[in-house]
Structures are given as C-alpha cells and as structure tokens.
Amino acid sequence: xxxxxxSVLETASFAKDFLEKLADRGKASSATVVGLYGNLGAGKxxxxxxxxxxxxxxxxxxxxxxxxxxxYPLKHSPSTVFPQGCSTTSPQSSPQFKLPFTQLIHIDAYRxxxxxxxxxxxxxxxxxxxxxLILIEWPERVADIMPKDHFRLKFEFVDxxxxxxxxxx
Ligand SMILES: Nc1ncnc2c1ncn2[C@@H]1O[C@H](COP(=O)(O)OP(=O)(O)O)[C@@H](O)[C@H]1O
Ligand SMILES: [Mg+2]
Numbered sequence: 696x697x698x699x700x701x702s703v704l705e706t707a708s709f710a711k712d713f714l715e716k717l718a719d720r721g722k723a724s725s726a727t728v729v730g731l732y733g734n735l736g737a738g739k740x741x742x743x744x745x746x747x748x749x750x751x752x753x754x755x756x757x758x759x760x761x762x763x764x765x766x767y768p769l770k771h772s773p774s775t776v777f778p779q780g781c782s783t784t785s786p787q788s789s790p791q792f793k794l795p796f797t798q799l800i801h802i803d804a805y806r807x808x809x810x811x812x813x814x815x816x817x818x819x820x821x822x823x824x825x826x827x828l829i830l831i832e833w834p835e836r837v838a839d840i841m842p843k844d845h846f847r848l849k850f851e852f853v854d855x856x857x858x859x860x861x862x863x864x
Contacts, residue, residue, distance in 0.1 A: 697861045699853075706738060707745035709860055713848070714749055714776055716862075717828070718792040726827035727796070728842050730834030733850030738858045739832045742850070743801050746830070750774050750799060758832075759803040764816050767799045774828075797826040804833040810840025 700706045720727055731739040744756040751770045759765045774797065775790040800821055807813065818840060821827050834841050847863040 697859060700738070700858045700860060701856055703741055703745070706742055706858065706860070707748065710742055710745040711749050711776065713862065714746060714794065715792055718794055720795060723795070723825045725842070726800075726822050726824055726829050728822070728829045728831065728845040730841055730845050730847050731830060731832045731850065732834065732847060734852060737850035737852045738860070739850055740803075742848070742860070743830050743832075747799055747801075749776050750794075750796075751777075752799060756801065759801055760805055763803060763807070763813075765801045767801070769797055769799060794828070795826060796828040798824075798828070800827055800829040802829065802831040804831055804836040807833075807836045810837040813837050813840060 698709045698712075700709055717727055731742065733739055740756070740758045747754075747756045747767060751774070752767050753770075754767060756765075756767070774794040776792055776794065778791045802813070804813065810818075821829060822842065831837070831841070834845070849859075849861045849863065851859040851861075853859055
C-alpha cells in the first residue's frame with residue numbers, strides 16, 4: 696500500500712487510515728508495534744503527531760530524540776477516533792471506530808546502538824501489554840528487539856511538500 700502525500704493534512708489522513716487498519720487488532724496478545732523507517736525529514740515525527748491528534752492527544756508531540764521514549768495516555772479508553780478528527784471532537788458525535796489502546800508510546804532510537812538500550816527503559820513490559828500502541832523511529836538501530844510481526848511504515852522524501860509512505864507486511 697503506497698500513499699503519496701502532498702501536505703501534512705494528507706499525511707494526517709493517511710495516519711487515520713492506518714489507525715483504522717488497527718481497529719481489528721482487539722484480540723492481539725501483545726502491544727502493536729510500528730517501525731517508522733526513513734531518513735531525517737522524511738516525516739516520521741509528523742506522522743506520529745498526526746496519529747496522536749486523531750487519538751485525541753492534546754499534548755504537543757515533540758521528537759523524543761533526546762529523551763528516547765515518551766508515553767501519552769489516551770483520553771478515551773478504549774481509544775476512539777471521531778469522524779471529524781480530534782480537534783473538533785464533540786461529546787455528541789458518535790465514534791468512527793474504536794481501538795484497544797490506552798497508551799501511545801513514541802520512541803526515537805536514533806541515538807541508540809542496540810536493543811539492549813531500550814530494554815533498560817522497560818521495553819519488554821511495554822511490549823507485553825496489548826493496550827499499548829508503540830511507534831518507533833529509526834527501528835533499524837534496535838532491529839534485534841523489534842518483534843517479527845511489527846508494522847513496517849516506510850517514509851520517503853520526494854520534494855518540499857511531497858512524501859511517499861508505504862505500509863509493508
Ligand atoms: N506531505 C508531508 N507530510 C509530512 N511532513 C511534511 C510534508 N510536507 C512537508 N513536511 C514537513 O517535513 C518535515 C518532516 O519532519 P519530521 O516529521 O520531523 O521528519 P523525521 O521525523 O522523519 O525526521 C516537517 O517539517 C513537515 O512539516
Ligand atoms: Mg523524527
């Protein structure tokens with residue numbers, strides 16, 4: 696599935712479509728892990744920001760390059776995506792779909808050299824909880840601890856406003 700995004704808004708729509716794909720993962724026995732592949736500036740953090748917004752996270756999502764890992768609790772549990780997107784969510788609008796997650800975890804492995812460095816941050820425990828949605832930038836750096844069945848999302852820079860996004864597996 697390849698998607699050409701011409702703006703951050705289109706990236707947001709791709710993020711929403713991606714979330715919808717996760718809606719039937721209700722019976723998963725461990726966390727949903729998404730590897731965000733692609734060079735600097737390809738849109739990995741922007742995608743995460745868009746996805747967080749769809750999940751109703753109001754906090755500003757900043758790149759966790761220096762803190763490595765950030766955890767955002769989801770307001771609606773189970774998490775709920777509304778038709779108009781989170782910013783215009785009103786209590787009256789009925790949810791478009793529900794997701795099994797209660798936390799979004801955003802990891803930037805750019806400064807890491809191996810999975811063991813994530814292990815000390817309690818990664819195993821996060822992995823064991825099916826209510827966790829874990830997005831990892833630079834998953835190549837911690838390839839040894841990426842679950843085999845993780846979603847692989849590839850990001851490619853085309854020009855100033857254009858990005859290609861592709862979901863593999
Ligand atoms: N279509 C698009 N989709 C996503 N980001 C875009 C797009 N067009 C321009 N951009 C810009 O590209 C930059 C991507 O940076 P960022 O998401 O931090 O990349 P990465 O995390 O992959 O290093 C942002 O400044 C964003 O506004
Ligand atoms: Mg980034």
